[in-house]
Amino acid sequence: MDVRAELTEFLSGATGDRIGPDEDYFAKGLVNSLFALELVTFVERRFGLAVEVEDLDLDHFRTINRLTDFVRMKTAA
C-alpha cells in the first residue's frame, strides 16, 4: 500500500489543491474547521489504526510526509 499516494489523494481532494509532500495545509489555511477530525477518521479507517490522545502532536499531522511517517510507525507497531 502506498501510504503517501493515498494521503496525497485524500488531502488534495479535501483542499482542492495539489498538496506538496512538505506543505503545511493547516498553516496555509487550506482546510475548514471540520477537517482535522475528518483526517483522523480517514487515517484510522483507511490504515486500520487508532489515533489516541498520546498521538496528538501537530508534527504528526501537518504535512503529507510527516503523516506518512506517523502511519508507518503506527502500523509497524
Next chain:
Amino acid sequence: MELDPAEAALWDLSGGFPVHVVKQLASHDWLGGTPLALGEFCAEVGAVCSSLRGLVTVQAMVSAALSRWGTAAQRSHWLPRLAAGEEIAGFAATEANAGTDLSAVATTIEAGPDGLTVSGEKRWVTCGGIATLLLVLGVLDGKPATVLVETDRAAVHLDPVQDQLGMRAAHIAHVRLDQVRVPRENLVAPPGFGLSHVVATALDHGRFTVAWGCVGMAEACLRDAAEHATTRLQAGIPLSDHQLVRSMLARAAVDTDNARLSCIAAAQSRLDGAPNAIARTVMAKYTASRAAAAVSADAVQILGSAGIAPDSRAGRFYRDAKVMQIIEGADQVSELHIADHVLREHRRRT
C-alpha cells in the same frame, strides 16, 4: 421512558426541569449504545422536552470528547459518573465575541508550577446552572486548549439566563471563571488540539443529538396537528376535511420523514466510522432543525388558539425549533460545510 408533555410545559414556564429527572434518564443506557440507539433516545426525549434533550446532548458531547481524547485516568474517573448522572456536564465554549468562530475565544488557561489558572466569561452554557463539570475552551500559550473545571471550585460564578426565546427549561447560564485553579491533569488533550479535535468531537456529537431531538419534535408536532385536525369541528366539519389543512399535514409528514431518514443515514455512517460521517451529521442536523421549525410552525397554525396556549407543545417547540436552527452551527454555516463536502466529492470524481 416515562415523560409527560404536560409536566414539560410547566418546566418551560417555571424555568427549569427538576434535577431528579437526570437520574431517571441515566437509568437507561443512554450514552453507551450505538449511534442509532442514542439517536432514538434523543428523539424520544426531544418529543417531550427539548430542554431535557439538551441535557442529553451536553452529557453526550462531553462524554464523547473525553472518551475520544481523554487520558485513561480521565476516562475512568469521569465517564462512569457522567453515565450515571452523578455528574452533570456543561460545555463552555461560546463567548460574547466567539460564536461560530470559536478560534476567537479570549478565555485564558495559564500554566503555573502547581496547576492551571482559568479565567474568562462563557455564555449560553446549556445546563450551566446545574452543571457540576464544565468542559472549557480557552487559550494556553497562544494555542486552543480544553480543560475540565468542576463548578464547586472557588471563583466559578454561574449566572442563570431567564426568559430567552426557547430552551427555557434547560438551565442555561452564563459562566464567569475568575482565576479558577485546577490541577494540570484537568487539561484534555495537548494545547493546540482543544478546538480542532476536542471541541470538534463534542460539536459533532452535539449536532447528531440535536438532529435526532428535532426529529422527535417534528414527529410530536405532526401527531398533535393530526389529532387536532381530526377532532376539531368547525361548522360541523373536522379541520381534516379541508384540503388546505391536508396539504399542510402532507408537507409536514414529508419533512418529518426526510429528517428521520437523514438522521438514520448519519447514524449508519457513524457506526461505520466513515470519514463522511461528520458531513452526514451536518446534513442531518440541517435537515432536522429546518423540519422541526417548519412542522412546528404548521402545527401551531392548525392548532389555532390551542397552539398558542401556554401549555401547547407545538407552541413550545415552535420557539425551541428556532434555537435549533442556531445552535451547533447555524443553518447558513451548515450550508457552507455541506457545499464544501459536495465540491470535495465532485473533485474526487473528476
